[in-house]
Amino acid sequence: MMAAGLQFAPKAATVSQNANERTMPGARIARVGQWLCVGGAALGALGLLGWITRTTFLTTIVPGQPPMTPNTALALLLIGSAGAARQRSDIGATRKALSVLAALVALAIGTGTLLEYGLGVDLHIDQLLFRNQTIGFARPAPLTALALSFLAAALLTLDIRTSTRARPSEWLVLCAAVTAFVGLMGFVFGAAPLYRLTRAPLIGLSLSTAVSLLLTSIGLLLERPTPGIVRLVTAPGPGSIQLRRLGAGAIVVPVLLGLVVTRLAAAQGIEDISIPIAILTSTIVVVGLLMLSVAAVPLNRIHQHLEASRAQTRNLIEQAPDGIFIADPSGRYTDVNDAGCRLLGCVREEILGKTIEDLLPPEDIERLRQSNVSLLAGATHVAEWKLRRKDASYVPVEVSARILPDGGWQGVVRDISERKRLEEQAARALEQLRESEERLSMAIDDAPIGTALVAPDGRFVRVNRALSAIVGYSIDELMELSFQDITHPDDLNADLALAGQLSRGEIPQYQLEKRYIRKDGATVDVMLSRSMVRSRSGEPRYYITQVEDITDRKRLENELRFSEAKSTGILSISADAIISIDSEQHITLFNEGAEKIFGYSKSEAIGAPLDMLIPERLRAVHRQQVATFATSPGIAARKMGAGSASVVGLRKGGGEFPADAAISKLEVGGTPILTVVLRDVTEQKRIENEQRFLAEIGLALATTLDYDETLSRIAEIAARDLSDFCIVSLVDDKGQIHRLRVVSRDPSYAWIGEVLQHVPLDEQHAQL
Numbered sequence: 001m002m003a004a005g006l007q008f009a010p011k012a013a014t015v016s017q018n019a020n021e022r023t024m025p026g027a028r029i030a031r032v033g034q035w036l037c038v039g040g041a042a043l044g045a046l047g048l049l050g051w052i053t054r055t056t057f058l059t060t061i062v063p064g065q066p067p068m069t070p071n072t073a074l075a076l077l078l079i080g081s082a083g084a085a086r087q088r089s090d091i092g093a094t095r096k097a098l099s100v101l102a103a104l105v106a107l108a109i110g111t112g113t114l115l116e117y118g119l120g121v122d123l124h125i126d127q128l129l130f131r132n133q134t135i136g137f138a139r140p141a142p143l144t145a146l147a148l149s150f151l152a153a154a155l156l157t158l159d160i161r162t163s164t165r166a167r168p169s170e171w172l173v174l175c176a177a178v179t180a181f182v183g184l185m186g187f188v189f190g191a192a193p194l195y196r197l198t199r200a201p202l203i204g205l206s207l208s209t210a211v212s213l214l215l216t217s218i219g220l221l222l223e224r225p226t227p228g229i230v231r232l233v234t235a236p237g238p239g240s241i242q243l244r245r246l247g248a249g250a251i252v253v254p255v256l257l258g259l260v261v262t263r264l265a266a267a268q269g270i271e272d273i274s275i276p277i278a279i280l281t282s283t284i285v286v287v288g289l290l291m292l293s294v295a296a297v298p299l300n301r302i303h304q305h306l307e308a309s310r311a312q313t314r315n316l317i318e319q320a321p322d323g324i325f326i327a328d329p330s331g332r333y334t335d336v337n338d339a340g341c342r343l344l345g346c347v348r349e350e351i352l353g354k355t356i357e358d359l360l361p362p363e364d365i366e367r368l369r370q371s372n373v374s375l376l377a378g379a380t381h382v383a384e385w386k387l388r389r390k391d392a393s394y395v396p397v398e399v400s401a402r403i404l405p406d407g408g409w410q411g412v413v414r415d416i417s418e419r420k421r422l423e424e425q426a427a428r429a430l431e432q433l434r435e436s437e438e439r440l441s442m443a444i445d446d447a448p449i450g451t452a453l454v455a456p457d458g459r460f461v462r463v464n465r466a467l468s469a470i471v472g473y474s475i476d477e478l479m480e481l482s483f484q485d486i487t488h489p490d491d492l493n494a495d496l497a498l499a500g501q502l503s504r505g506e507i508p509q510y511q512l513e514k515r516y517i518r519k520d521g522a523t524v525d526v527m528l529s530r531s532m533v534r535s536r537s538g539e540p541r542y543y544i545t546q547v548e549d550i551t552d553r554k555r556l557e558n559e560l561r562f563s564e565a566k567s568t569g570i571l572s573i574s575a576d577a578i579i580s581i582d583s584e585q586h587i588t589l590f591n592e593g594a595e596k597i598f599g600y601s602k603s604e605a606i607g608a609p610l611d612m613l614i615p616e617r618l619r620a621v622h623r624q625q626v627a628t629f630a631t632s633p634g635i636a637a638r639k640m641g642a643g644s645a646s647v648v649g650l651r652k653g654g655g656e657f658p659a660d661a662a663i664s665k666l667e668v669g670g671t672p673i674l675t676v677v678l679r680d681v682t683e684q685k686r687i688e689n690e691q692r693f694l695a696e697i698g699l700a701l702a703t704t705l706d707y708d709e710t711l712s713r714i715a716e717i718a719a720r721d722l723s724d725f726c727i728v729s730l731v732d733d734k735g736q737i738h739r740l741r742v743v744s745r746d747p748s749y750a751w752i753g754e755v756l757q758h759v760p761l762d763e764q765h766a767q768l
Helices: 026-053 070-085 093-119 142-156 168-189 207-222 228-234 238-267 274-319 338-344 362-376 417-435 437-446 465-471 475-479 489-503 551-560 562-568 592-598 616-631 682-703 707-721 747-757
Strands: 196-198 323-327 333-336 381-388 394-403 409-415 450-454 460-463 509-517 523-534 540-549 577-581 587-590 637-639 647-650 656-668 671-680 725-731 737-744
Touching: 026 070, 026 207, 070 093, 070 142, 070 207, 093 142, 142 168, 142 207, 168 207, 168 228, 168 238, 168 274, 207 228, 228 238, 228 274, 238 274, 323 338, 338 381, 338 394, 338 409, 362 381, 362 394, 394 417, 417 509, 417 523, 417 540, 437 450, 450 465, 460 475, 465 475, 465 509, 465 523, 465 540, 489 509, 489 523, 489 540, 523 551, 577 592, 592 647, 592 671, 616 656, 616 671, 647 671, 656 682, 682 707, 707 725, 707 737, 737 747
Parallel strands: none
Antiparallel strands: 323 333, 323 409, 381 394, 394 409, 450 460, 450 540, 509 523, 523 540, 577 587, 577 671, 637 656, 647 656, 656 671, 725 737
16 A cells, blocks of 8 residues: 555644744734833933933933934933833823823924924024023934934824724834934944034934934834734744845845945045945845835735645545545655544554554555555556554555655545445345345345345336335335336436446446435435346346445435535524534524524524523533533534433523434634534424323223223323322212322322322212
């Protein structure tokens, strides 16, 4: 036998095999963003402290460079603090109001400064904190004011989302980050015009301001990790992995190259190159990151589609009725579906790691090696084998195997035990027919499955009791019919076509699943096996037909297809109540049959607890039993109720009714989904009670001829089924009334019956 199965997706798909490619949970990312905002606020606070204490180092880290102005320090402190407070979207109203207020103040500083520069006016904004400073000296640079305005506006729109792909706050934060990054590149390459406006007074973007703006920008992005850019960066898809791997290089490499070019130009005496190098480096970094982000989107989308397709393929394979196996090039099994495990009676872990030869009988090893030759040539090999089960028994199978492009083995294994059994039965029956007509007749009459001799025109020549029981006709009635008369019209043409081929000698025998119409009009599913007995001259004499009732098997197959019925709408036409519940025992599916039985509409039932359909006295026990079943391993379905007792349902109007119910369990994504199929058996129970009552009355009448004993027995039955007490009185030939028997339903009240039986009768009121 060759190793088996399609190369389906592994159970636990590993998105990344490198620890550096693992993404942090959203909460951790947001926490990092919060601390980055705190860092940005801290730099603003240090700058403000420097102005208060007149410590130059705290406002101008690099001597000779622009200092951080008081308004800038205040705005950075407000924006960073407001950003740190907005780590979660569900903060309290007070914190959110303070955050918005801080953003508004920072926005006023930024936009007011831009208006001063744009309109050439002095709004005295730079004199708010330190009035004794020289006018204009403490004014933030235009680049700083612009970045502050972007960040303040981003805070105000942090949780506004205009579409599924973009948020206004993200674009504003990115604009602020790019602004700060360009200024920072000016510092790195010594390109003063990129961060400084004038030399006297010294107005420009300070180094600490640029760093604070970058920290706060990155922090605000990280605080909302689920949507937008951060989600793209932290996603497990190949595009995001590529972005994480190349992102740092896209930033560092252009900067290093720019520094190298700047040093080489300085060594060659080339001047005034720092500005274009800084601009070019900034542009390359921004464009590079943008291109990586744009490329990551379709890659992630393709990856998601592939993962969904693999999951769907895996699900289909797991539901396949045939065993599907996978083996590596060395012949060791690497995967097997549930049907394959059931076929061998093993769990998956007991099969994985074994070789193909471990499951074959020793005498088949050489045949396996010979079949490998055709497989290695690229052919698909279909053959019958025997596989060793866990209990050391062998099961006959049919295997369709081939070699995969990667050198592994694949195949589909089908249990042919039933087919072999039917073939062996047909062979034995044929041999008996050839030996003697008498022995053939005995074999037909005593066969455990339906057997018949059928004339070439379809008339029954001889039938056995099993076939008579299957179709509901007596043997004599069947002898007056043909198989065409009892075959379902939709199956007749296929049967006639195969019978014609058999009669012409084109095929030696055939098997066919078909339907018979019973005498009572019901349809029965059968497996038909048919062969032909011919005369010495080769002329057809009669068909030998074997019929096996597979109604129960078809019923089980239909039950297995129940999960498909949920998605195809078949449930909606079921007369039975079909109800699905989630792990919290809330209703998720409520078909039309359930609406009719319980009286609730679907809109009333969906989302409601299952308890509303159970009488209050039974709810606690029922809830516990359902919970126990949901967590019980190895149990996929069972009948509900204790023993043969019916369960009790509760209608919308408060009425109770008896019911038969079964519950099944299906796990989806590790979550159990429970489905109950329930049938109202009120009418059935009424009929059963009536029949039992009448049967017991009839039995009492037939058991004895003693008049008094018969009446006493009838009184007991009546008291049990119809009333609390039953009093039997007799009127003799003289008109005298005699109390014969008083019976109580409750044995504990038998003493009352004894008292009543000895109470003298009042002939005027004998009923008393």
